[in-house]
Amino acid sequence: MNVIMAGIDYTLAPIDIREKFSFTKSTLQAVYSDLLKNENIFGAVIISTCNRTELYLSCENGMYINPFELLCDAVNFDFEKYRNLHTLRTGDDVIRHLCELACGVKSQIWGEDQIITQVKNAIELAREMKASDSTLEVMFRIAITSAKKVKSVLRLSSTESSIAYSALKIIKKQNSINKALVIGNGEIGRLMASILIENGYDTTITLRCYRHGNNIVPLGAKTIGYDERYEKLKDCDVVISATLSPHYTLETDKIDKMKYPYLFIDLAVPRDIDPDVKSLANAKLYDVDSIYAGEVNKNHTQQMAQVKEIIDKYILDYYRWHEYRKRLVLT
Structure with a gap:
């Protein structure tokens, strides 16, 4: 063998x-x-x-x-x-x-x-x-x-050794972030929402409408339907996406003409957020690799x-x- x-x-x-x-x-x-x-x-x-x-x-x-x-x-x-x-x-x-x-x-x-x-x-x-x-x-x-x-x-490592905690570090480095939108109610999405709530952020998480009865919602999180995510962008300072979708959850051409947050964080592979989002005025986009940058080479x-x-x-x-x-x- x-x-x-x-x-x-x-x-x-x-x-x-x-x-x-x-x-x-x-x-x-x-x-x-x-x-x-x-x-x-x-x-x-x-x-x-x-x-x-x-x-x-x-x-x-x-x-x-x-x-x-x-x-x-x-x-x-x-x-x-x-x-x-x-x-x-x-x-x-x-x-x-x-x-x-x-x-x-x-x-x-x-x-x-x-x-x-x-x-x-x-x-x-x-x-x-x-x-x-x-x-x-x-x-x-x-x-x-x-x-x-x-x-x-x-x-x-510390107990804060997941990608969600690494995302939190990025959020904390930014000024004037109070409201967060988490797209995705899977394991990572729920963890991200819980961490944000624990750290005092006003947090909303998306739910798939056809699964509402089976969803587990983190304590303290507000909820919206997944289809309402674009409308919610104008009311938040950071959006974090963490789904298993084979398609983008946020597309640049749909965001371009609307009010949007300046910080986008993509925790998914394949990626959830259209990479061209970073070309939007004043927008910052982090994906898995840029979130982890600097961690790999520590001794x-x-x-x-x-x-x-x-x-x-x-x-x-x-x-x-x-x-x-x-x-x-x-x-």
Whole structure:
């Protein structure tokens, strides 16, 4: 059994490239179905976040497969166009990378907490699609367990280690911001709204009309229908968008002739806010990469050594399981 992974991430590609590989659940399901037609693939797991898209495969020993090429093929992208923008890992590098990834030490914000949930969601979806196999199940379980251990032992970051808190820092640096509009009532949108309310901002969040009965509204937040978002712009100082929409939630040509806030923050990948918004007079636009700017190059050498010491024990557990499994097959 051979495990191999390849992916594209923020160290290799800017957001305008990464967002092309940010897949919805329905797209992921189609990709899994396509991958499993390959008789040399025993298992597959895809991690797709705002920072990265990675494909993990377990396959026949001795088979050369580039997971990123398969990923491109599955969504009809030209692999040659992106071949220099991906990393390929094999052998020991795969389990080590996954453990470090789950711990948050490969994120743009050091030690961020959301990635462990994203890794967990990735293996759960693969399982739901009957795409994972025992090797990948154990590998992901060990990576998640090691990350929980690291989080319990080390303080990798402050409790304010999510993109929403990074957005708050940007908002606090601006003058005269009192009213905020949050577009999107998903996990990030609700977190953003709650943080704004806790910090004294008058906050309104959009709700999809057809889901009103099922929405969870952060305590203290005002609400409007999603279709009212443009009308609300004239009454706010900052707008933050955080949806899973494949289309822009705010388009420049619809904003241009109206009163609008001077600060736009886009927390989504693919992007929610038309990038041309920054061309509007007196408008500032931050996307995921500009929000994270300055975080990546901070020195964490000492903590990284501690992280490696912890995850080494879990990696050893993985290889013990692997050897035990091989012996069972041979007997």
